[in-house]
Amino acid sequence: MAKAKVKSERSAALAAVVGTHASVPDGQSAASSRAHTPTGGPPTPGDDDALGAVPPSETLDNLPTLPHTGLWTKDIPADRTELLRQHPAETTKFINLIVPLLIDVYAASVSVPVRTKSLASLLKATAFQNEEQLRTTLHVGLSRHRLHAFYLIIYLRMSR
Amino acid sequence: MIKDIWPIIRNCLGYADQRLVDFAALCVIRVIDSYHRSHADKLELLVDADLIRAVNVLLLPPGGSSLIPAGTFTLLVKSMATAARSSPTIALTLLKADIVTTLYQILTGVMPPTSVSSEQGDSASGQGLGGGLADMTIMQNLAYRPKDQVEEALTLIQELMPPLPKGMLSS
Numbered sequence: 001m002a003k004a005k006v007k008s009e010r011s012a013a014l015a016a017v018v019g020t021h022a023s024v025p026d027g028q029s030a031a032s033s034r035a036h037t038p039t040g041g042p043p044t045p046g047d048d049d050a051l052g053a054v055p056p057s058e059t060l061d062n063l064p065t066l067p068h069t070g071l072w073t074k075d076i077p078a079d080r081t082e083l084l085r086q087h088p089a090e091t092t093k094f095i096n097l098i099v100p101l102l103i104d105v106y107a108a109s110v111s112v113p114v115r116t117k118s119l120a121s122l123l124k125a126t127a128f129q130n131e132e133q134l135r136t137t138l139h140v141g142l143s144r145h146r147l148h149a150f151y152l153i154i155y156l157r158m159s160r
Numbered sequence: 161m162i163k164d165i166w167p168i169i170r171n172c173l174g175y176a177d178q179r180l181v182d183f184a185a186l187c188v189i190r191v192i193d194s195y196h197r198s199h200a201d202k203l204e205l206l207v208d209a210d211l212i213r214a215v216n217v218l219l220l221p222p223g224g225s226s227l228i229p230a231g232t233f234t235l236l237v238k239s240m241a242t243a244a245r246s247s248p249t250i251a252l253t254l255l256k257a258d259i260v261t262t263l264y265q266i267l268t269g270v271m272p273p274t275s276v277s278s279e280q281g282d283s284a285s286g287q288g289l290g291g292g293l294a295d296m297t298i299m300q301n302l303a304y305r306p307k308d309q310v311e312e313a314l315t316l317i318q319e320l321m322p323p324l325p326k327g328m329l330s331s
Binding site: 080081090094095098101104105108117124125 | 248249251252255256260263264267268272273299302307310311314315317318320321322323324
């Protein structure tokens with residue numbers, strides 16, 4: 001029971017940090033549902049609300065060191081995508097500036113690690129954006145020959 | 161314990177003395193490296209907007225590498241990537257602190273275009289000219305930069321990007 005409480009404290013602390021951007025009830029309910037599944041002993045919703053009221057610095061100081069569970073690391077990708085979707089201004093600015101760079105870096109470099117990394121970043125950027133954003137990125141950010149280079153890269157990678 | 165010392169170290173990063181800045185940067189790097197696995201939440205508290213701004217100022221004029229030796233520069237960028245990997249909040253703080261400009265300058269050597277226009281007609285031609293110019297500068301700059309820095313900058317970009325949907329990237 002103590003372990004469940006500590007685990008829910010930690011999830012609430014993480015949700016509280018993320019929850020400054022997201023809506024708070026969603027973050028807390030998600031955190032409580034995450035805390036439910038591994039332990040099976042449900043902490044009460046009143047418990048989580050009381051913990052949410054405590055400022056994050058205090059809860060973090062009171063926590064003993066917890067080992068990283070598989071559940072902990074699995075939550076982080078979902079949070080990250082959501083977090084980035086909630087701040088479209090910075091994210092689109094970042095992607096629009098960086099994607100032309102990555103294409104040029106890929107085209108200009110010979111060493112395999114550099115090419116792999118730039119390609120992976122390109123993949124992430126295209127997978128993240130929806131169709132409208134992709135159109136903006138590809139047409140506003142790229143000059144004509146770079147656009148052709150982009151298509152060529154995609155075609156070559158897919159045919160291999 | 162470290163929280164009390166932290167503002168002092170952060171101030172040290174802004175000094176003009178080369179060796180002092182070097183040691184302060186090494187200190188920050190070691191703290192980030194030792195904290196990012198076990199105490200990711202404490203790392204979030206430490207690596208806040210102020211620290212990132214200070215680091216950004218250090219990295220920004222690539223002639224600010226008159227202040228930092230090349231090895232420390234590489235390690236600093238690498239520790240930024242580690243911090244971004246360990247916590248999404250830090251990644252968002254990095255994006256907000258305009259690290260895009262720094263990365264652009266590391267890879268190209270010129271300032272990124274400041275005008276962000278959504279219209280296709282004008283900006284396409286303008287970007288075409290700027291794009292052609294950026295190509296040559298990118299290639300020249302990449303040739304002169306030490307290879308490690310380019311790799312670390314790419315790692316940082318990779319960490320800042322959104323994660324893939326599950327099961328996509330195999331290698």
